[in-house]
Amino acid sequence: xxxxxxxxxxxxxxxxxxxxxxxxxxxxxxxxxxxxxxxxxxxxxxxxxxxxxxxxxxxxxxxxxxxxxxxxxxxxxxxxxxxxxxxxxxxxxxxxxxxxxxxxxxxxxxxxxxxxxxxxxxxxxxxxxxxxxxxxxxxxxxxxxxxxxxxxxxxxxxxxxxxxxxxxxxxxxxxxxxxxxxxxxxxxxxxxxxxxxxxxxxxxxxxxxxxxxxxxxxxxxxxxxxxxxxxxxxxxxxxxxxxxxxxxxxxxxxxxxxxxxxxxxxxxxxxxxxxxxxxxxxxxxxxxxxxxxx
Numbered sequence: 336x337x338x339x340x341x342x343x344x345x346x347x348x349x350x351x352x353x354x355x356x357x358x359x360x361x362x363x364x365x366x367x368x369x370x371x372x373x374x375x376x377x378x379x380x381x382x383x384x385x386x387x388x389x390x391x392x393x394x395x396x397x398x399x400x401x402x403x404x405x406x407x408x409x410x411x412x413x414x415x416x417x418x419x420x421x422x423x424x425x426x427x428x429x430x431x432x433x434x435x436x437x438x439x440x441x442x443x444x445x446x447x448x449x450x451x452x453x454x455x456x457x458x459x460x461x462x463x464x465x466x467x468x469x470x471x472x473x474x475x476x477x478x479x480x481x482x483x484x485x486x487x488x489x490x491x492x493x494x495x496x497x498x499x500x501x502x503x504x505x506x507x508x509x510x511x512x513x514x515x516x517x518x519x520x521x522x523x524x525x526x527x528x529x530x531x532x533x534x535x536x537x538x539x540x541x542x543x544x545x546x547x548x549x550x551x552x553x554x555x556x557x558x559x560x561x562x563x564x565x566x567x568x569x570x571x572x573x574x575x576x577x578x579x580x581x582x583x584x585x586x587x588x589x590x591x592x593x594x595x596x597x598x599x600x601x602x603x604x605x606x607x608x609x610x611x612x613x614x615x616x617x618x619x620x621x622x623x624x625x626x627x628x629x
Contacts, residue, residue, distance in 0.1 A: 405595045405603070410587055413468075413604035417475045421608060424479030425486065432480075434488045446484030453477035457609065466601035474605070478612055489619060494626035501619040508573065508614050512580040523585035531578040538575060541568075561624060569621030576614035583607050 428449075432442040456474040460467060486498045515521045545560065560568065587603045589595075 403597050405590050405597050405600045407587075407591060409597055409600035410591075410603045413600045414607050417471060417604040417608045418611065420472050420475035421479040421482065421612070424476045425483035428480040428483030429487045432484055432487070434484065434491050439488075442484050443488075446481050449477040449480035449484075453481060457605075460605060466598050466605065468601050471601055471605045471608075475608060478608075482612065482615070485616075486619065489623050493623045497619065497622045497626055500622050501615055504618040504622070505611060505615045508577055508618075509580060509611065512577050513584065516581055516584045521581045523581050527578075528582060531575065531582065534571075534578075535575055538568075538571060560620065565624045566621065569617055569624060572617035573614060573621065576610055576617060579610040579613065580607075583610055 428446070432438070432445055434442045453474050456470055456477065460470045460474065463470070486501075490496070490498050512521070516523075583603070583606050586606070590599050590603065
C-alpha cells in the first residue's frame with residue numbers, strides 16, 4: 336500500500352503493485368504465474384544465488400531461508416508505533432491547547448495548521464517510491480494534534496463524552512471488519528475495489544462541493560453535514576472506512592504471502608492509520624449530529 340488508503344494510493348492496488356494479488360491478471364503457467372515473488376518471475380528474493388551450476392543434474396537445491404521480508408509482527412509493531420504517536424500527540428494537544436473562550440482562536444489555528452501539514456506529509460509519502468518512517472511518524476504526530484483539538488472542541492461545545500464513544504465505535508468497526516475478513520464474509524476482488532474507489536470519489540466530491548457552498552454561502556452549505564442528510568452521509572462515511580479497512584487487510588495479507596520487503600510494513604501501518612483516522616472522524620461527526628439533535 337502506497338498508502339493502503341485508496342484516496343492517497345499510487346502503487347497500492349494498482350497494476351504496478353508487486354503484491355496486490357487480486358489486481359494481477361491470471362496468466363498461463365500455474366498458480367505461481369500471478370505471484371511476482373514466485374520462482375522464475377524476476378523476483379530477486381526467490382532465486383538461490385548459492386546453487387551450483389550443475390544443480391540440474393540432481394535434486395533441485397533449496398534456497399536459503401529468506402530474511403528481511405514483511406511479517407505480521409512487523410505490521411503490528413509499526414502500526415502500534417504509528418497509532419501510538421497519533422494518540423500521544425492527541426492527548427497532549429487536548430491538554431496543552433484548550434478550546435476555552437480565551438484560547439479557542441489560537442487552538443483552532445494550530446489544529447487546522449497541523450491538519451494541513453499532515454495532509455501534505457501524507458501526499459509526499461504517497462508519491463515516494465519507498466516508505467519513510469520519519470515521514471510516517473511525522474504525519475501521525477501532526478494528525479494527532481488536529482484530532483486532539485477537534486475532539487476537545489466537540490466534547491466542550493457539543494456533547495461531553497462523545498469522544499470516548501467515537502473511539503469505542505472506531506474500535507468496534509475495526510474488530511468487526513477484521514473478523515468478517517478473516518471469516519471470509521468479505522471478499523476483496525477487483526470489482527469490490529472498483530466499487531469502493533468510485534463510491535469514495537463521489538463521496539469526497541460531494542463533501543468538497545458542500546464545503547465550498549459553506550464557505551461562500553455560509554451555514555452548512557448543502558446540508559450534507561447536519562440533520563437527516565448529515566446522519567446519512569455520516570453512516571456512508573463509516574461504511575466507506577470499513578471498506579478501506581478490508582482493502583488494507585487484503586494488501587497486508589498479499590504482502591506477507593508474496594514476500595514483500597520488511598520496509599513495506601511501514602506502508603501498511605501508514606494506510607491503516609489513515610483509515611482509522613477517517614473512521615474516527617466520521618464516527619465523531621455522526622455522534623455529534625445525533626447528540627446535538629437531542
